[in-house]
Amino acid sequence: MxxxxxxxxxxxxxxxxxxxxxxxxxxxxxxxxxxxxxxxxxxxxxxxxxxxxxxxxxxxxxxVGGELTAVKTRAVIANFSQALQVCKQEHRLDPDRIRRSRILDFGAGVWSSLSASIMLYAIGFEQADAFEPYPVSPDMVAESVFQTIRWLYDTPDAFAVFGATPATMKQRVAALDFSGLEEKLDGLNAGGPRVIDFGPVRLFNNTDMMDNGYYDLVCSNSVLEHVEDMRGALARQREILKDDGACVHTVDFTDHRAISADREDIEHSFHMYYDGILDEVNGLRAGDLESLFVLSGFHGSIVRLMAAPDGYIDHTRLHPRFAHYSPADLAAAVSSYVLTKA
Known part of the structure; x- marks a missing residue:
């Protein structure tokens, strides 16, 4: 159907x-x-x-009960796999280290909050946690959890990275107990426990519950462009990161109105450059964010994944909010960052 x-x-x-x-x-x-x-x-x-x-x-x-959630879940998992491959190159992340490592999915989303963490635990991480500050959708999260588990059982080769084997992945996932998941998520939304503990996989709604110096990796996918208190978020990430740990962030700098189903009138990926309206994004450009990384005590590598083609942005129409940016800053569409403590 x-x-x-x-x-x-x-x-x-x-x-x-x-x-x-x-x-x-x-x-x-x-x-x-x-x-x-x-x-x-x-x-x-x-x-x-x-x-x-x-x-x-x-x-x-x-x-209709979330049957299509699986598509989005798989996209999230694919993006995390790509980010981890970047981290492997830049931060010497090998299978042996993964088995001793703890990872946090920072800004896990309200629809598939645990999916990436399940996959990360399956491929070998000692601890794979998720953080999402906003109320989650219990039925959609539950659907995405069980869809992710089905994928890991049915097509494990698609997710077997960093030396993980299908047999080991299935064994690790089989040990996870998600009984009462929706009820626990309802409790989290209602202001009950601020963390749901499934053992090697946990879901937090507040970073204050996390131990300092705990994580080897903090990752995010299309999250930082939505963060309002960037200095606060980066400072907390630095605190919970081990001294030899790394952050891996993929950031989407485009105007999110252009990819919204209810805004067909906006087709340009950077329409905010012309009207100055920020919808669901903080408006930081690549240079802004990279400066904040340095000010927050990080240094690292940049991988430019996507950029606007020459001539795509009309610099004569720029709103004053964006008029002072360089052409390279305005053209940056998607970038990944691998950051370590300076």
Missing amino acids: MMDLAAPETRENGLAELESAGYLTPALRQVWAAELARPKYANRYLSGIVSQEKVRIEKLLRQ
Whole structure:
């Protein structure tokens, strides 16, 4: 059913099957049909939209129980694997060290808060924790957890990095006990315990609960562009990091309105340069962030993953907020950083 829904040419059949199976009411089917008829989806697969453009269709996902969450979960895992490969090159992260290492997913997200940590524990980390300060979605998190576990069982070779073997990964995941997960997440949201402890995998909603000098790695994926108190966040990361540890951050500097399902009128990846409106992002450019890294006591390496092509940004239209930036700063779209304590 979901495969039919994902493909443009079979979406009508997919919607009909979802309604017949009881997932959609007739009214909800009309909502889905109207959403999927929008130009943004006309000739594209939903999997590509969710994983590559991060389009916010969570409301629709929740209405059918989150079956598509798996696509987003896999994208998160793939990005973490890529970041860890960078860290391996820059920070001498080998299989033996991984087995003695503790890692934190900083800003794990409200929909798949534990997925990356499960994968990281499966490939060999001694401890793989997650931090998400905002209320999580218990049903979506639970769905993504069990989908991640199914993937690790069904296609372990896709995630076997740093010397991990399918047999070992399955054995480690089998030892995790997520019973009562949704109830525990509800308690976390309600102001109960500020950490949910699953043994080698934990979910925190406050970094104050973490021990200083505890983590070997602190990683994030498309998170730092949303952080308002960057100095505070970096200072805390430095505190919880071991002296020989490293931070691995991938940052998306684009205007997130351009990849939002409800803003089809904004197609330019840096539209905020022209109207000065920051929506869900802090507006820091690469140079700003890199200066803050230094001021916060870090140094390291930069990997420019994506940049705007020449001529894409109209420098004659720049809003005063961005007029003083260099062309290179304005063009930076996605960068990864491997940071160590200075």
